[in-house]
Amino acid sequence: MATIELTNVTKRYGDTMALSDLDLTVRKGTIYGFLGPNGAGKSTTINLLLDFARPTAGSVRVFGHDPQDESRTIRKRTGILPEGFDLYDRLTGRQHLDFAIESKGVDDDPEAILERVGIAEAADRKVGGYSKGMAQRLALGAALIGEPELLILDEPSTGLDPAGARDMRTIIREERDRGATIFFSSHILGQVDAVCDRVGILRDGALVAEDTVEGLREATSAKTTLRVTVDQVPENASEQLLTYAGVSEVAIEDTTLVVSCESDVKTTVLDTLETEGATVQDFTTEESSLEELFMAYTEGTEVRT
Template sequence: MVQSDPIIQTENLTKVYTSRRSQTRALDRLNLSVQPGEIFGYLGPNGAGKTTTIRLLLDLIRPTAGRARIFGLDAQAHAVEIHRRVGFLPGELSLWRSLTGLQVIRHIANVRGMRDLRCAHQLAERLQLDLSKRVRDYSSGNRRKLGLVIAMMHEPELLILDEPTNGLDPLMQQEFNQMMREVRAEGRTVFLSSHVLGEVQAICDRVGILREGELRAVERVERLTHVDFRWVEMRFREDVPAAWRERLGDISGVSEVSIDGTTLRVRLQGDFDPLLRAVSGGYIRDLRVKEPTLEEIFLTFYDGDGKRAAQPERVKELA
């Protein structure tokens, strides 16, 4: 990717929430840079600080230390100018319940000074959203779709989406992915937070991994998702012989062997063939392969302290 002025840049961005009894460091010295025209996935478990970062970028909350720049403008001093060029979908979208979808869109378009609602209608049609319904009558998925229309209808240079596909059915998730690819093709930028690996795997160029308020890594997505292991579970007709535990443990790439009656579970790295040959004496009734979870991938990349483990090279474009 050609390096140019970043769309989003944070410098030691820190947020500490202080209450009478305690202090919570929600975000700790975040140094992050998002380039124009990329889809950047911001990954982490719930409570990692993803939403805090987004709220800081959008000037909904103020940093304890450090600063954020969007389009090269200070996020706090130039919030209005930035908001004009940004589309935002909050993680938990709340809107005026008594208004119809169209009324909400009209109001927001008016505030934005938009007169042409064609784009909003096209988006709604694409997402199969009925704009004549009141917000209170929308399902959570439809409310999410309305949020996407609101975020995208002014064709912003930057989309900031907090858990965008929460509540969307698989077909709509596909449609959303396609929309994001189109946004990228137009040279616009997307910053999306998620705790769903599949979501970022499908559309993101790079991924930042956040944990306990700290950015642990930024990786290109193909590196992150090419983690060469999965969980394999086999169910046999008869009980699995206890001796297999040792036998399978000796096979290269097989580890964490567990046996429970007729069920065998292993962690497999590399090819299937050696494993299948080793169990060929048994009659396999069922075989399931499970992709590793985000947390498992994370642990594969990084040890418990968040330091680099022996895996792919860390992309040196953190800051």
């Protein structure tokens, strides 16, 4: 069953198109990493889920409810860590959690939550004196209250040091293992690929790729660029190589062949050139990483607000 379902969603702010015809499905019990550069439309998507903003067109459903009509029902079952939020400087960490516990109508123990997010020692200090990372931990703690079925985390690692980011990933996994669905956005691939069951890459308000982390990795590592320098290029080398199913492109620059192919035909390419009478003097391979794929999908985008 889909916990989150967006169908043909468009969101325009004045003349700016923030989302165009976005389709997105997040299945129950999975960790979905919503990846994209700043300004791609990640926060806009999350704002639509929370009814902080309303779509220009299309349908948004969370647990099958429309956020515009049943926002409270959705938020009762959801823990939210928003992006660019602020807390109440004059209240303590414990007072924030007390308020969140009362708001959700549950009876969680603030102490245990503070312990879990690692700020137990700052419980009774005013939040105005917290660092960015501590505020982030406190807000995560508030999101965890009441064992929500869905966690929506917008750029959760903001302001966290590496240890904090690791704690965050641990908590995300624990919550998934408890049965929660987790939808979180990030502009940094490294935060996503370690924990996500599924990844969607957003660019310019549209989903440009969606797969499991392994799927994306396979798709990319399959693509190899092989550069072979030979003493002389055999006459029909190009035609010969293109007969192999794994070879997609051959370009010849002087005595260098640039072959785009799948990883497992690399040796076949080299063997063929030798058989055709060329002597291989040098060769390099360039495997594209997931990081490069991400860059390829997302670079060149303009930063929009």
